[in-house]
Amino acid sequence: MTRLPVPDSGDLRGRYPEVFDRPVSSRLALPAMLLGAFGIFAFGLVELEFSPARMLAGLNQLGWITMMMIPPDPGSSLPAYLVALGETLSIALLGTTLAAVLALPISLLAAKNIVPSNIFRFPVRRFLDSIRGVDTLIWALVWINVVGLGPFAGVLAIAVSDFGAFGKLFSEAIEGADRKQVEGIRASGGNALHEIRFGLMPQVLPVIAGQVLYFIESNTRSATIIGIVGAGGIGLQLAEQIRVLEWQKVSFLILMILVAVAAIDWISGKLRFAIIGKRAVA
Amino acid sequence: MLVVEGLTCRFGTKAAVDNASFSIAPGSFVGVIGRSGAGKSTLLRMINRLAAPTEGRILFEGVDVTALRGKDLRQWRARSAMIFQQFNLVGRLDVLTNVLMGRLAAIPSWRSLTQAWPEQDKALAMSALEQFDMASLAAQRADQLSGGQQQRVAIARALVQEPDIILADEPIASLDPRNTRIVMDALLRINKHFGITVICNLHSLDLARSYCDRLIGMSAGRVVFDGAPAVLTDLIARELYDLEANDVMGSASPVPDGATVPELGTAAAA
Numbered sequence: 001m002t003r004l005p006v007p008d009s010g011d012l013r014g015r016y017p018e019v020f021d022r023p024v025s026s027r028l029a030l031p032a033m034l035l036g037a038f039g040i041f042a043f044g045l046v047e048l049e050f051s052p053a054r055m056l057a058g059l060n061q062l063g064w065i066t067m068m069m070i071p072p073d074p075g076s077s078l079p080a081y082l083v084a085l086g087e088t089l090s091i092a093l094l095g096t097t098l099a100a101v102l103a104l105p106i107s108l109l110a111a112k113n114i115v116p117s118n119i120f121r122f123p124v125r126r127f128l129d130s131i132r133g134v135d136t137l138i139w140a141l142v143w144i145n146v147v148g149l150g151p152f153a154g155v156l157a158i159a160v161s162d163f164g165a166f167g168k169l170f171s172e173a174i175e176g177a178d179r180k181q182v183e184g185i186r187a188s189g190g191n192a193l194h195e196i197r198f199g200l201m202p203q204v205l206p207v208i209a210g211q212v213l214y215f216i217e218s219n220t221r222s223a224t225i226i227g228i229v230g231a232g233g234i235g236l237q238l239a240e241q242i243r244v245l246e247w248q249k250v251s252f253l254i255l256m257i258l259v260a261v262a263a264i265d266w267i268s269g270k271l272r273f274a275i276i277g278k279r280a281v282a
Numbered sequence: 283m284l285v286v287e288g289l290t291c292r293f294g295t296k297a298a299v300d301n302a303s304f305s306i307a308p309g310s311f312v313g314v315i316g317r318s319g320a321g322k323s324t325l326l327r328m329i330n331r332l333a334a335p336t337e338g339r340i341l342f343e344g345v346d347v348t349a350l351r352g353k354d355l356r357q358w359r360a361r362s363a364m365i366f367q368q369f370n371l372v373g374r375l376d377v378l379t380n381v382l383m384g385r386l387a388a389i390p391s392w393r394s395l396t397q398a399w400p401e402q403d404k405a406l407a408m409s410a411l412e413q414f415d416m417a418s419l420a421a422q423r424a425d426q427l428s429g430g431q432q433q434r435v436a437i438a439r440a441l442v443q444e445p446d447i448i449l450a451d452e453p454i455a456s457l458d459p460r461n462t463r464i465v466m467d468a469l470l471r472i473n474k475h476f477g478i479t480v481i482c483n484l485h486s487l488d489l490a491r492s493y494c495d496r497l498i499g500m501s502a503g504r505v506v507f508d509g510a511p512a513v514l515t516d517l518i519a520r521e522l523y524d525l526e527a528n529d530v531m532g533s534a535s536p537v538p539d540g541a542t543v544p545e546l547g548t549a550a551a552a
Contacts, residue, residue, distance in 0.1 A: 187364035
């Protein structure tokens with residue numbers, strides 16, 4: 001066994017005092033932070049009237065609802081549910097596609113390598129930010145009042161809120177593109193449109209396609225939620241069945257949604273691989 | 283005749299190119315030599331107008347190139363084709379489309395943007411690829427090719443621009459010795475066969491001596507040498523390269539004995 005020579009701790013302490021005696025403030029920082037976080041948490045519980053007693057009382061109810069859900073059974077409404085599910089999927093698909101088509105030209109205006117001037121880019125960015133700042137659900141409530149209840153309002157809600165998100169994501173993808181490839185086009189005598197069409201788009205489109213597919217996937221879930229507030233689709237059916245306490249139908253609807261989301265997940269995953277290539281994902 | 287008059291490019295207070303003046307006769311093969319950071323790249327990029335000169339003028343056949351704008355500027359860029367160290371091909375486009383990029387200034391925008399390339403231009407691109415033994419790879423994506431192959435595609439792109447000048451910015455700096463030779467031979471062949479002026483930035487002095495019929499030496503942005511390779515003594519070269527002298531003058535990079543001009547189409551066999 002190796003034995004190191006015993007160092008002179010007094011000498012080392014003299015040379016590196018901060019290692020041996022950490023100041024009180026730094027030693028107390030972590031416990032103080034934990035204590036503060038706990039305080040905020042406790043305050044929140046009290047303020048929001050969190051009560052274990054009510055949970056325990058309600059637990060009984062939760063168990064009862066679960067019992068009522070088994071077995072899942074659509075009754076005679078299966079055709080209506082399938083139509084509603086189809087509606088939800090089309091809301092997601094149409095809304096996302098519309099958002100992507102509208103966002104692509106705007107995202108060019110928000111990209112630094114296309115519009116170098118801060119003065120022109122800034123308003124476009126803020127515009128996209130403010131649209132994105134309002135949630136899909138709020139947009140759904142707005143559009144329901146504008147165009148009436150139904151899937152059309154749902155499509156508009158998703159299109160508008162994701163327009164903001166896509167505008168930002170696309171412009172970041174464009175800014176991340178390799179400048180050398182664009183320069184190759186410029187040096188050969190291409191104009192600005194050529195630079196975008198041949199220099200940027202081949203680099204950016206696979207990234208954009210991946211993002212759009214992911215949004216279609218996640219919008220299948222969003223479309224369910226906005227259905228609950230009246231924008232059509234399977235969410236509307238779900239809300240109604242909960243209201244009339246038809247728990248077997250509720251559980252059947254939930255299962256339908258799970259299967260649909262899983263299927264979309266699987267399909268879009270396959271497509272993403274095909275577009276981007278395994279290499280880029282790995 | 284390309285004339286450069288008092289050309290200066292400043293980035294902030296630092297002059298990348300400082301008051302460069304020279305003129306280049308049509309059909310010559312000029313090597314621009316000097317250390318990294320001597321201003322060689324900036325000089326070539328200014329001639330193609332990728333970089334904007336701070337002062338001075340560039341004249342080509344009496345026309346002030348530095349004043350060109352819009353369509354005229356794009357026509358000039360096509361006439362002064364650029365070849366880059368990193369090839370600057372569009373990786374996700376196929377080889378043929380990359381070469382067709384060299385035709386952008388010559389055909390209407392609606393045709394190029396919709397990829398409705400005229401038959402004649404496609405033929406031009408394919409024959410350029412054939413000259414560099416690349417025609418069989420026309421449908422491959424450019425990012426799947428090796429460095430040497432990519433640079434040959436880039437040279438084909440430059441050639442279909444039907445340029446008067448080819449500006450090659452360290453074209454062999456990312457290549458292995460074998461591809462170095464293939465690419466330099468291709469440039470030399472273009473120069474002798476089509477009479478296209480070649481201005482080539484080179485780091486290696488040996489390569490510059492064997493391929494070029496005139497050398498322009500740059501140091502800290504200034505032109506410090508201008509003459510035939512034979513006039514460039516070891517003493518001047520050492521001043522030009524300073525501490526790097528031994529690296530660039532050593533026989534580290536293999537050079538063909540006396541650059542012979544290969545016949546057109548022989549690169550395929552080589």
